[in-house]
Amino acid sequence: MGLKRRDFLKIGAVAAAAVALGPKVLKAMEFADGGVTASHVTGAPRVEAVPYTCLQCNVEDGGLAFIENGRVVKLEGNPKHPGNRGKLCAKGNAGTNQLYDPDRVLYPMRRAGRRGEGKWKRITWEEAYQELAARINEVLDRAKAGKGSPNEIALHIGRNRWFGFDNRFMNALGSDTRLNHTSICESSKKIGMQATWGPDIETPDFTNTKYMLIFGGNVYEAGYFHNPYVQRVVEGRVDNHAKLVYFDPRMSNTAGKADEWFPVFPGTDGAVALAMCNVIVSSKLHNEAFINRWTNYPADKLAKYLEQFTPEWAEKVSSVPAKDIKRIAIEFALAAPRCTTYTYRGPAKHFNGAYSERCTMLLNIVTGSIEEKGGYCLPRGVSFKHPQPEPPAPKEKSELAHPREYPLAEHKVSHHVAQMIKEGRQKISVYIRHYYNGCYSNPDAETWREVYLDEKLIPFHVSMDTFMSEATALSDLILPETTYLERFDIENMPSSIETPWVGIRQPVVKPLGECKSYRDIVLELVTKHLDPTGGRGVKKYFDYGTTEDYIKYMAESVPGVKEAGGWAYLKKNGVWSPKPVDAEPEYGLYKKNGFGTKDKKINIYAEEWARHGFNPLPHYEPIPAHEKMKEDDLVLITFKWNVHVQSRTANQKWLAEIIHYNPVWINAKVAEKKGIKTGDLVRITSRIGYMVTKAFVTEGIHPRVVAVSNSFGHTEYGRLASLKLKEKPEWATSDDPEYLHVFWKDKGAHPNFIIPVSTDPIGGSQGWYDTVVTVGKAEPGDRYQDYKVDMEAARKAYEETLRYTYSGPDFRGRAPGAKKDGKKKSA
Amino acid sequence: MERDDQHYVGEKEGAGRKVRWGMVVDLRRCIGCHACSVACKAENDVPVGVYRAWVKYVDKGTYPNVTRHFLPRLCNHCKSPSCVRVCPTKATYKRGDGAVVVDNDKCIGCRSCMTACPYDARFLNAVTKTADKCTFCVHRIEKGLLPACVQSCLGRARIFGDLNDPGSEISLYVGRNPVKQLKPSTGNDPSVFYIGLEEYVEAMRGGVTSIAGTEGALEQKGVI
Amino acid sequence: MNGMVSYNVPHFFGEGLVPWGMLIVVHFFLSGMAAGSFIASAAASYLDDERYKKIAAAGAYLALLSIIVDVPILILDLDRPFRFITLLYRGSVTAPLTWGVWFLIGLGLFSLLNIALQRGVEAVKGSKALILVIGSVCAVGVSAYTAVALNVATNARPLWSDGAVIPVFMVASATTGIAAVSLAVSLSGGRKGLSSLNAANAVLLLFQLALVAFMLITASTSSPLSREAAGVILSGGLSLVFWIGLVTIGLVIPVIVSWSNVLAKGAEPKAGTTALISAMVLVGVLALRYIIVYGGQIIPLT
Structure with a gap:
């Protein structure tokens, strides 16, 4: 090619001068925007770059690790990644601090003193595996003899990137006691969304929107998906002149940079959203056709239902002025369909969280901005298949994993586990913990500490951890785990509206010390120590080869990956997407197959909630x-x-x-x-x-x-x-x-x-x-x-919160006309 | 990727035209995320406790009408740099391409440049024991790469390029938007320009960063 | 309420951790003392070799002594002290420090010659005028350097960028020199010529008082940054040093005592009183250098 890149860009730039400066042009500075870097000492280009997926938080941005002499010297964003498009946030940039932290736990250790005393003895992996296998087998043997249950083996994972591997492990053992952290994360948001349209997350089209109405989703600093989303928020605001209105009791950076910030009283976002919906519908600014065609609740009935939520009432509840509620509602509706809400933990992390999420979603439903350009869209994702055979689900349900008071909480109620263990709801014999700092990250953390310290309640506590966390310090056996830069994983976060993607994590350097990834730990434990002969029936589910083979299988199960070059392509590029990074988004995805609900419609009326006595309509519930x-x-x-x-x-x-x-x-x-x-x-x-x-x-x-x-x-x-x-x-x-x-x-x-x-x-x-x-x-x-x-x-406090559950004496969620459940005592 | 590397080798003058590297920071696009601060640390092995690139925060107003403003900072690579003037050993010098840099082998650590910089952009590197500051990542731009802070900027608030090239992205950006320099009264003529600086300056009124202000109060009371 | 900050990267130096700290304060102080002592010696020598013999000799020795202590302090203050020598051959002409070092070396050499002169060494007798004039030029250079280093250094630091700092530091050098010579003479038991020194300092201290006042008034009424710096001096972190060290000990009491001596028109003042007052002036100048060096750096610039 005769033209050099620079000349080409010049022509491009001159042509661009005639038209408005769009964001795409900005990406074409005269320099390479990522993908390569140079040493500040020698000036030499750094040639060895291994792609990976970040895990400083759970957004899963793509990165490139530049290696010199076997050491990671710099992390940069992967320009081929459709989510973060070559950018890493401050945390992502600091990833080497994690990898090379001098206080990492690099060798297996066994507790030497009293639990929590801080005395440790270094042991070999062999010893560690044998001890753990013996503990697990003891439970399995006892269960077989009818004197116990496999559920006594608990696996508690915090930041869970196991992608079903946890099910494989635990199901193979026959234990249902898989515990998680989602209930201290954003689970009520998920529950609210799933009941409404199927998926547990939204994808606002920030780039193309005219109006962003954000409730407690501090996208400038955190949240799903901070880095990818804030890039698009800025494009929308600066290049597209979109307006950002933000609700949060605290002035976050999003609030501080918003066009308007409303300090809403905590837990009342739902009331504000309902009043706005009322204003929109009563002003006839709603999309009646969309509501009637694509939801399970007729527009006229909805209008009637919403009448009770006046802006004046919402002002009293939320301390947001009624005149602003009216104004913002009208502005939002006038921008339709290029208007979208976005929420994160603000509305969701309350007693009324699931309700609130449905209220804010309703704003998009009534304006019909669902799956429109600049609107509120469905997540763009891909799914994986797993190597076969897969173990069947355990027969016996775990009370800790599925507390009976919370039938709708499918993301579990794991922050109750400490209190539940304390009250003897379920016996625990082996407690395996990964990426989870129970006695630090949970509410009522002191109770967790107490339970972790109690050898009667938790007789054997195994930590798979990279650091000596507060919880790891209270364990009996530490299995040193890798950081995200030293292991294989697979990711598919819907962080880009332009295209779904498959990303991988791979060891960019050899694991430090004797660290092993959790996948390797489980694999070696099962095949070499727990069930080396296959006699227990566990090993056959781990016959997939190496961890890399497993991840490869999953990655190549996505249609299109094999054609693009399969696993080798992913290892080289870190990420694969069916469409290029700067593809134009497609809209109207639901039009082909409907929404992910039973009736393929948006469920303004959530039938299943009604069955348990909860209000099936978007509803504001005061916090007791x-x-x-x-x-x-x-x-x-x-x-x-x-x-x-x-x-x-x-x-x-x-x-x-x-x-x-x-x-x-x-x-x-x-x-x-x-x-x-x-x-x-x-x-x-x-x-x-x-x-x-x-x-x-x-x-x-x-x-x-x-x-x-x-x-x-x-x-x-x-x-x-x-x-x-x-x-x-x-x-x-x-x-x-x-x-x-x-x-x-x-x-x-x-x-x-x-x-x-x-x-x-x-x-x-x-x-x-x-x-x-x-x-x-x-x-x-x-x-x-x-x-x-x-x-x-x-x-x-724990007992009181149980009183408000659907079977508790103070249950209060019931709407007029909701169906009664047999188990419920009173409303 | 085909790139005309020769053109950008810093001290040379390409095609009979002198380059002047510059940066525009569009404060409308800045989200205060510190990706630049940390990317710079990682890129240049900047020791803990000091920064070549950093972001200042300031809040303005009375509840509930409060706004927050960010000011990403770096060396201004002034056209008329006072640090170069006061350096007794010519360790700090201005390159042909406008980047102001420090020669570690010549610096005697007198810290004159630190007192002379009207922007507090310099610090003493505790490892090298010499004056240190942002270099515009000359080691990167010479290889045709964006400075690390620009590469990492989430909001794409930083635009970097040749101010002397009328067709460059930065020149187009400057031409299309009103830009301002920090403290123009010093006559240092920075090569770093800001869009939307007025709002930050307005919020600063009342002496925010003074030791009598909030930050100082926190410092004195051991909060920071 | 503007100016709340949820957090800020601690990129500025702040109190107690400024680019130029105590060693530079002492360096400026000693440089001033060297320059002032030499000029006092030269003036005494020029005016009345006989009457002011002791003063001229004390000044000559003090100048050299100050430099001998001063230069190592300057070197010690460098973070790369072993590279000091490069200053001598790589020196940039636009840098005040280069000039300062050359003037200091010159002053050191001419102080040595001055000592020889004062001791009556034959070889230098003929070059008396030359020694005194060139030495004085170096002394003025050293004295000016202490001020110009601050003033030229930056066009943005409060106190420093105001022109007032130059006369303030020049006069401070002179008062330091005179006070140091007075102290030396009175401690050695001599009283001859003390009245002249007293009179000179009486005038200079008034000047100094006026200049400091002028500097602070200018600062308080100019840019917000200077206003802030003035605030720190008058009522902030530096106020104790200012009001007690500089104003009370270094200016007001010496002015009153020295003027009462002048007005008394008596013979030479008492050695004890002179020694005390001179020491107070020295404390005051040290305080002044401290206040200005720190006051200019204590406020972060952006």
């Missing part, structure tokens, strides 16, 4: 704890700093140096009344205990709300996170000379100990933002980071 609030009470909410996740990044120096502490945000007027100034020690008291932390006085928070980030306050997780820089752990094999430059002296105070359990009776999700507290100046003798929990009160 908030109804009883006294004048001086405040609501405690938590949040993520933009350069951190909840519990797995405080050990990363490049992130910790940006922000490493978490003072409590308090409204300036309220603080003034209480005589609190920024930096003052304050005591936050909830129904289950108190904590002492520092105050940050700001104008950026609702006067009835205080906020504490949950990213900090580690007591373990290595020297940096716990800020014990001089206390080198005995298992640490290296030092980071950079720790000499650590200038900060504050590691923050963790709020989860004083947050009681408060569970959505439908979605089974923890109401993180329901906590009622009082805040005052610290009392004499209070020291920073002090906390105290009344275990009895914590227990009572």
Whole structure:
């Protein structure tokens, strides 16, 4: 080709000058935007680049790891990735901090002292496997003899990227006790969405929209899918002049940069959304044809139902002015179909979370912006097949995995597990934990600590962990796991509206020390130690070859992957997508096969909810704890700093140096009344205990709300996170000379100990933002980071939340006309 | 990918035309995410505690009418750099392509340049014991790659290129949008331009970054 | 309420961690002392070799002594001290530090010659005028360097960028020199010529007082940044050093005492009082250098 790239670009640029500058042009600067890099020391190009998929959070962005002399020297975004399109966020950029953390656990270890004492003995993998296999086989043998159940073996996974491999393992053992973390994540949002249109997630077409109405989805800092979405939000706002209206009690970065920010009272997003729907429908701005054709509830009936939700009522509930509700509703509807909502944990993490999600979804349904250009679209994903044979589901249901009080909570209620074990609901003999910091990440974290410490309740606690987390410190056997840069995985997050994709994770460097990936650990455990002969009937499900073979099988099961070059293509490129990165999105996906519900329609009326006595229509349910609030009470909410996740990044120096502490945000007027100034020690008291932390006085928070980030306050997780820089752990094999430059002296105070359990009776999700507290100046003798929990009160809070379940005495979800369930006592 | 590498080798002048590297930061597109801060750390092995690229935050207004503003910062690579003027050993110099860089072998660590920079863009590298700052990633641009911060910018808020080339992306961007420099009164004439700087400056009114302000209060009380 | 910050990357230096710290303050102070002492010596030598013999000699020795202490401090302050030598051959002419180092070396050499002169060494007697004039030029250069290093260094730092810093530091160098010489003379038991030194400092200290006031008034009424810096000095973190160290100890008391001496028109002032007042002036100038060096850096720039 005679033309050089540069010349070509010049012509392109001149042509572009005549028309408006679009985002596509911006990507064509005169330089290569990713894919290659050079050494800052020698200037030489870095030639070895291994693609991978990020896992600093769960967005699954594509990356390239540049390697020099067997060491990862730089991480960059993978330009071929349709989600993040070559960009990594701050966390992604800091991934090497995770890989080369000097306090990683690199060898199998067995507890040497009392549980939690911090004494460890290094053992071989052989010893570790044998011990674990013996423990598991003991249960299986006992179960076979009728003196126990395979369910005594529990697998508790936090950030679960096992993609069905957990089912294979546990089903092969015959245990149903697979526990997860989704109930402390966003599960009620999923439940609300699944009941409405099938999939558990939406894909707003931010690039092409004219109006973004975001409820508690801090897309500028976090959430599904922060990096891919915020790129498109900025394109939509700056290049397409879209308006962003944001609802959040705290001024996040999204709020601070929004066109309009409304500090809504926690848990009342649903009321605002319903009032807006009412305004839209009563102003005849709704899409009647769409509602009547594609939903299971007629427009006229819906209009009648919505009449009760007046903006004035919503103002009283939510503290959002009625005139703004009316105005925003009209603006939103006038932008239809190029208008979309987006939500994340804000509306969902409440007692009424599943309801709220359905209310905000309704805004898109009434305006008919579903699957329209610039509208509210379905996720674009692909699915995988697994190597055969696959074990059948266990016969016996696990009470811990499927608590009977929550029939609709299909993403489980795992934050109840500690209390349930404590009350003896199910016996646990072997507790295997992966990527899950139970006594740190859960509400009522102190109860988790208590249970983890109790050898009667958890006789054998195995950790597959990369770091000495708070939970790992309370285990009996540690199996050192790899970071995301050292193992095989497969991913398919619907983070791009333009095209679905298949991404892989592969070891970009050899695993450090004796670390093994969880997939290899399970494979070796089963085939070499647990069932080497196949006599137990477990081994046959692990006859797929190596872990790489397994992932390869899954990847190549996606139509189109084999044709593109299969596994070799994926290893080279990291990601495959049926359409190119900058493809024009397709819309109207439902028109062919309908929605993912039983009747293929959007279910404004959720039949199954009605069967359990819940209100089947989008409904606002007041939060019991908030109804009883006294004048001086405040609501405690938590949040993520933009350069951190909840519990797995405080050990990363490049992130910790940006922000490493978490003072409590308090409204300036309220603080003034209480005589609190920024930096003052304050005591936050909830129904289950108190904590002492520092105050940050700001104008950026609702006067009835205080906020504490949950990213900090580690007591373990290595020297940096716990800020014990001089206390080198005995298992640490290296030092980071950079720790000499650590200038900060504050590691923050963790709020989860004083947050009681408060569970959505439908979605089974923890109401993180329901906590009622009082805040005052610290009392004499209070020291920073002090906390105290009344275990009895914590227990009572758990028992109280059960009273609101569909079978409990205080059940209150029932709508007029909803069908009665036999098991339910009263409404 | 075919690229005319020779053209971009920093100190040379391509096709009889002198290049002047510059950057536009479009504050409308900045989301305050710090991808730039960390990408720069990783790219240039910048020690903990100091930054070549960073993002400042400031909030403005009274509840509930509050807004937040970000200001991504880096060395301005001034046309008339005061740091170069005061460097006693010519360790800090301006390259032919406009990038201001530090020669680690010549720097004596007198920190004159740090006091002279009107933008606090410089720091003392505790590892090399020399003055340090953003280099515009000259090692990358010489290879035809974008600076690491630009490459990583989620909002595509940073536009980098040759200010002397009227057809370059950055020139088109500057031509189409009102741009402002930081502290133009210093006469340093930065090569880094901002779009939407007024809002940030407005929010700064009241002396936000003063030690008497919030940040200082936090610092003094040990909050940060 | 503008200016709330949820968090900010700690990229600025802040209190206690500024590019130029205590060693530079001492360096400036000693440089000023060297320059002032030499000029005091030269003036004394020029005006009345006999009457001011002790003053001229004290000044000569003090100048050399200051430089001998001063230069290592400057080198010590470098983060790459072993590269100091490159300053001598690679020196950039636009950099104040280059000029400062050359002037310091020149002043050191001419102080040595001045000592020889004061000791009556025959070989240099004939070049008295040359030694005193060139030495004084170096002294003025050193003195100016301390100010210009700040003033030329930046066009954006509060206090430094205001022109007032140049006369403030020049006068400060002179008062340092005179006070140091007074102290040396009075401690050695001599009183001859002290009244002249007292009179000179009485005038200079008034100047200094006026200039400091002028500098701070200018700062308080100019840019927000300067206003902030002035605030830090008058009522903030530097106020204690300012009001007690500089104003009370270094200016007001010495001014009152020295002027009462001048107005008394008596004989030479008492050695004890002179020693005390001179020491106070030195403390005051040290405080002044500290306040200006730190005050210019304590406010982050952007």
